[in-house]
Amino acid sequence: MSAPASILLVDDDQHLADSMAQWLREMSHDVETAWTLGSAKAALKKQKFDLVITDLRLGDEDGFDLIGYTKQQHPETSVLVITGYATPDTAVQAVRAGAFDLLTKPLIDDELTLAIERAVEQRKIAHENETLRLQLDRRRGMENILSHDYRMLKVFDVIDSVADARASVLITGENGTGKSMIARAIHARSSRRNGPFVEVACGALPDTLLESELFGHVSGAFTGANHDKPGKFDMAHGGTLFLDEIATATPAMQVKLLRVLQEFKFEPLGGNETHSVDTRVILATNEDLTGAVTSGSFRQDLYYRINVVNIVLPPLRERPGDVTLLVDHFLTEAAESCSREIEGFDREAIAALQNYSWPGNVRQLENIVERAVLLGRGSLLTVDDLPPEVTGRTGDVAFASPATSPTSRINHVIGQLDGKTLREALEAPEREIILQSLRSHRWNRAATADALDINRTTLYKKMKRLGLDDPRLQYAN
Template sequence: MTLNPKLLLVDDDRRLAESMADWLRYQQFSVDQAHSLATGRRAIQEHSYDLLLLDLRLEDGDGFELIAETKRRQPDCAILVLTGYATPSTAIEAVKAGAFDLLTKPLVDEELSHALERALAQRNIEAENEQLRAQLDSRFGLEHILSHDYRMLKIFDVIDSVADARASVLITGENGTGKSMIARAVHKRSNRRSNPFVEVACGALPDNLLESELFGHVIGAFTGATTNKIGKFKQADGGTIFLDEIGTASQAFQVKLLRVLQELQFEPLGGTETDTVDTRVILATNENLSHAVTSGQFRQDLFYRVNVINIELPALRERAGDVPLLVDHFLREVCEATGRDVQGFDRDALATLQAYSWPGNVRELENVVERAVLLARDSVLTRHDLPPQLLASSGQPQSVIGSVASSGMQSNDPDQPQTLREALEEPERRIILESLRSHNWNRAATADTLGVNRTTLYKKMKRLGLDDPRLQFMGAEAH
């Protein structure tokens, strides 16, 4: 328990309040008293408290007003309500207003003590969760990229390894997987972080405008060019330029881009002077550039130049274990932006979200969460708050789980002899699986516990059939 938790006791029965305050101080609480709604509100405005213990019926007003004031000013303060007229509807109303518990007068010392302990324990858990979220954001999140999927953790390691290199980076993956965020993460982790990060959507511009956008132009270079313009490459000098949708570039533009990547030199459109820049180039595409090279749509020499370091982002359906983490993040963001009080999705709704294929990936998930929060009528969201396409596509996850449970397992047929390797693999698989479960599938923590490096753990997981993300949703009985 927190050392000498600070508690505000609000009750207009002075004799009862004095007696209760003495008992609370004996229980190592630091107690302030207020005997009206007005003095209670003043105390909340002037001091901070771990706990608020108040009577609902006060001489000068309703205790619910003080609950609302406390939740607004001190959201971490745990609230316990006292009443001599408790009904089921009163209890429900108090909890909805933000109370942790409702106690009925006359109070029993042991009952009050347990209630206070539970309230403080819950408060401490919430504080620890916030701390863990902050740690997750700072290490495993990399600039708000939230994931504990082992493929994403490997990508985070790559980002840390190549952040300071001058080589170009090619980010591939479906639309909505977060290619722009990965590009920003590379920049933020690099020694260029204090210099500009410039993003250009290459697919949104025709060739002549794209060349002007990237390399700039001089007066008279084309109709309407009435002033000199500095291009994005020059703006990103000393920093990073991110060229999104590079797979859409024309052959003519690819030739010019190749020269810039090789020499970091270019001439503004219509100009004769050569500019030289120190710019890190990151590119992204949702297309298969290898196939584009084979078909002649993308230059082979440019492909080899941009594909020095390739970061391939998995689709959200391939890392469904990240769905709850992302849902919680987007939910908190939307609630903070809109002022809505939504606690989260219930178990059935979350299972539906995890079973969906997410063709629009993380971007689609964010939109679904925002829609659910904005249209919500209750504080807990259900399947009915999800869009129709999610409900229509939800299948039978049990059959999928069954197939995963059998994958990576050795045959139990007594008539089929096991090799020595097979006999040794099953105990190893069981040990790794139990450690993964105990660490909530955090691969880094698992590797530390098992005394191996992460690369070794990844290889063992793949060899033993533990690299399927669906295993994260299966109970221990399935294994």
């Protein structure tokens, strides 16, 4: 026996509809009947149904209209078609219109029961898949935005509130605070999540190229334009366009942006045809736009247009409680990427990380954690694995200040030994010296060996012993 389902039965033969409804009720289904297209639509508006069973001929009306209406207005409801005039083409047409299946009259009880079971089961699976997809979308949207700070928790609430709004969102904050991640989170949690997410760094392009990048161009618009090219607004149709560094836009570009944000219409560079797009726009800047408006470098009307919702990201130095949370996250990612077993940072290193001012914010923290994982020799990372700007040191033994007294320098060296052999204690400064020389010579080993006054074979051996032969170090900050 099939599981109980709520069914809307639609047939212009009232006697047949009542008879079938009675049989379905005996099978424990909840059944409503309708005899016209209008009454069927009214019933669908009144309550939700698991399944619509409809004839294709409803007097002078067409059952295909009901299939299309149900698919568009009530996509969670399956449609099962019954007809006495079926052809192979009719079946194909019904499925393309949105029907789950088509049965021909006279109906066989077992055939109808099986079709109902399949339709209800398909609806259940589709509902479960949609629930899982929404859960994954929520995780994907916020998984890398970690914070315990109350201001960031408010930001998360705003993201949920504005995700499906059409209004422009302006994200402000210092470099490295995660403006791009916030924009992606808004997109991922919106109904546009299946559409494209297109990002443009406005400050990276001159004005003429930026216009072509945003609005596209037609063939012959400028030298080298040999074919039509769609712009980012076109490419983001049905999705989200993220305009970073918006404060760098010139006055001429600001005028064009104002129009497209008001009307979502524009002409490509060199063309006369007007394009209309359905694009959500999110903007970001690390500059004070209020001051730019006051100074006249940024249009006031554009500022009011883009500043409908303003998300302000606090710098990392104002939320030190998030440092350890972010360190753990970046440490796990870096260790997995480098295939290393890392226990974490020791207390002294964590204290140094928490006390640092982080001018480069979260991005700088991520880079420093990755650097420590790449360069660290042990499974437990220490202050020796952090760069001098974080620890406040100018270096270890080799970089001791000349102003320090001989006794202090000796005590410093003894303190650094801490049970290590002399060779082990000197590894950290030796590694730092070689690393800095390699960087200054752009990883040219011959030039580095000459600068350090050692032969290349010795340099290669030291690099291997100190873990400096990993090619990924060339791309680490």
